[in-house]
Amino acid sequence: MPHPSFAVDIFQNEYLAVGAREVNAIVTVTASGAALPAQRQGTPAADSAVVLMIDCSGSMDYPATKLRAAREATAAAIDTLRDGVAFAVVAGTHEAREVFPGGGGLAVSSPATRGQAKESLRKLTASGGTAIGTWLTLADRLFRSRPQAGLRHAILLTDGKNEHETPEELERVLAEVSGRFTADCRGVGTKWEVKELRKIATALLGTADIVAEPDGLAEDFRAMTAGALNKAVADVRLRVWTPANAVVKYVKQVAPEVVDLTGRRSEAGPRAGDYPTGSWGEESRDYHVCVEVPAAAVGSEMLAARISLVLAGPDGSPEVLSQGLVRAVWTDDLASSTRISPQVAHYTGQAELAASIQEGLEAHRAGDLDRATAKLGAAVRIAHATGNDGTFKLLQKVVDVVDPKEGTVRFRSHVSAADSMTLETRSTKTVRVKK
Structure with missing residues (x-):
C-alpha cells in the first residue's frame, strides 16, 4: 500500500x-x-483493525442515560467501519469481556457483521468495578490475533477512576502494550481523572478528551473512528x-x-x-x-x-x-545571537500555557488560591497573546478576565466540575504559528 x-x-x-x-x-x-483509506472507497481495508472498549462498571447506570448513550455511540462507531476492517467490542469492568465477536479474535466488517455487532450491544450491562489494564490487555490479545493488520487503533470510554488495580499494575500494562496499538480515550461525565486518562492516551499515542454530557458521545465516537480509519501508515x-x-x-x-x-x-x-x-x-x-x-x-x-x-x-x-x-x-x-525564532518562541509559550493551566487547577484543588490565580492569569495572558482562542474561551468559564494583556483574573465564585475538567483536559491543545 x-x-x-x-x-x-x-x-x-x-x-x-x-x-x-x-x-x-x-x-x-x-x-x-x-x-x-478515505479515498479508497470500495477497496478492502484488511490492513486496519479497531477495538472498542466500553466501561460497563456499576457507575455507568447512574444516570442510566450514560450506558444507553455508550451503546448508541458504539453503534455509531460500528456503522463508520468500512468493509474489510477487523473489529471487536470489549466490555470493561474489573475484568474485560469480549462482547463481539467472541472466541478470542476479531470480526471482519461487512453489512452482516456490523448488524450482528450492534445487536450484541444489548449485552452491555452495568455492574462491577474498573480495572483498565485488563481492558488494554484483552485489546492487545485481540489485535495480535490478526497480525496482518498494520494499523491498529482502540477507542476507550470510561466514566470513573481506575480503582480496581494499582497504578503500578496499569503502568506495567501500558509499558507492555505501548507501540502495539494506538488509542483515543474519552471520559464521560466528571467522576474520572484527567491525569489518569491522559497518561493512557499519551502512552498509546492517542488523544484524551471529555464528553461532559452523554448525548455527545455518538458524534464523538463517529468522528474518532473515521479519523482512525483515515490513517495510512503506522x-x-x-x-x-x-x-x-x-x-x-x-x-x-x-x-x-x-x-x-x-x-x-x-x-x-x-x-x-x-x-x-x-x-x-x-x-x-x-x-x-x-x-x-x-x-x-x-x-x-x-x-x-x-x-x-x-x-x-x-x-x-x-x-x-x-x-x-x-x-x-x-x-x-x-543582534544575530539574541534573535529568537518565531516558531521556537511561539511553541515555548504554548508549552508554558499548558503547564500554567495544569498547575493553576492543581493549586486551586489544594486550596492555594493565590498560586492558582497567578498561574491561570499567566495562562490567560499567553492564550491572548498567541491567539489560542479555544483555550482562552475555556479559561473564561473558570476565571473572570479583568485584563487579558496583563493576565489579571479573578476566580469565578461558582465553577462547574465539567468546565474545570474540560479546561484541564484540553490544556495541551495548541495553535500553530500565525503565517
Missing part, C-alpha cells in the same frame, strides 16, 4: 553567542499525497542523530497538542535515537527538539542534529521518509 510522502521543515535561529550551548529547533512534519518514528559530545535535552510534540516524547526514546545506532509519533494520515505536526552541544569559538559551525522520519520496512530495515538538518553557528554579533 502506498504511504503518504513526508516533508521535514526546520525552523530555528542557528546563531549562538560565545559560550552558548543550547540549540532549539521546531521541526514541522507534513504528510501528503498518498491515496489515503509506527512512524522521528530519528534524532547528534554528533559526538552533543546531548538531546528533550523532544516534544507541540502541535496539534503538547506531548513530551523525551522519555520514549529508543536507541537507533551510534548517537541516534528514535521517538515514536504513531500513525499518520494526511496531516501536519510540529515538534520541538532541544540539543546541547559543546561550546565553540566565534566563526565555528557544526551540524547540531540530523532529523529523519523513518519507517520500518517489510524486512525490518528502516526506510528514511524525509530529513532535515539543525545547525549551530557561533557569532559575536549580538
Whole structure:
C-alpha cells in the first residue's frame, strides 16, 4: 500500500553567542499525497483493525442515560467501519469481556457483521468495578490475533477512576502494550481523572478528551473512528542523530497538542535515537527538539542534529521518509545571537500555557488560591497573546478576565466540575504559528 510522502521543515535561529550551548529547533512534519483509506472507497481495508472498549462498571447506570448513550455511540462507531476492517467490542469492568465477536479474535466488517455487532450491544450491562489494564490487555490479545493488520487503533470510554488495580499494575500494562496499538480515550461525565486518562492516551499515542454530557458521545465516537480509519501508515518514528559530545535535552510534540516524547526514546545506532509519533494520515505536526552541544569559538559551525522520519520496512530495515538538518553557528554579533525564532518562541509559550493551566487547577484543588490565580492569569495572558482562542474561551468559564494583556483574573465564585475538567483536559491543545 502506498504511504503518504513526508516533508521535514526546520525552523530555528542557528546563531549562538560565545559560550552558548543550547540549540532549539521546531521541526514541522507534513504528510501528503498518498491515496489515503478515505479515498479508497470500495477497496478492502484488511490492513486496519479497531477495538472498542466500553466501561460497563456499576457507575455507568447512574444516570442510566450514560450506558444507553455508550451503546448508541458504539453503534455509531460500528456503522463508520468500512468493509474489510477487523473489529471487536470489549466490555470493561474489573475484568474485560469480549462482547463481539467472541472466541478470542476479531470480526471482519461487512453489512452482516456490523448488524450482528450492534445487536450484541444489548449485552452491555452495568455492574462491577474498573480495572483498565485488563481492558488494554484483552485489546492487545485481540489485535495480535490478526497480525496482518498494520494499523491498529482502540477507542476507550470510561466514566470513573481506575480503582480496581494499582497504578503500578496499569503502568506495567501500558509499558507492555505501548507501540502495539494506538488509542483515543474519552471520559464521560466528571467522576474520572484527567491525569489518569491522559497518561493512557499519551502512552498509546492517542488523544484524551471529555464528553461532559452523554448525548455527545455518538458524534464523538463517529468522528474518532473515521479519523482512525483515515490513517495510512503506522509506527512512524522521528530519528534524532547528534554528533559526538552533543546531548538531546528533550523532544516534544507541540502541535496539534503538547506531548513530551523525551522519555520514549529508543536507541537507533551510534548517537541516534528514535521517538515514536504513531500513525499518520494526511496531516501536519510540529515538534520541538532541544540539543546541547559543546561550546565553540566565534566563526565555528557544526551540524547540531540530523532529523529523519523513518519507517520500518517489510524486512525490518528502516526506510528514511524525509530529513532535515539543525545547525549551530557561533557569532559575536549580538543582534544575530539574541534573535529568537518565531516558531521556537511561539511553541515555548504554548508549552508554558499548558503547564500554567495544569498547575493553576492543581493549586486551586489544594486550596492555594493565590498560586492558582497567578498561574491561570499567566495562562490567560499567553492564550491572548498567541491567539489560542479555544483555550482562552475555556479559561473564561473558570476565571473572570479583568485584563487579558496583563493576565489579571479573578476566580469565578461558582465553577462547574465539567468546565474545570474540560479546561484541564484540553490544556495541551495548541495553535500553530500565525503565517
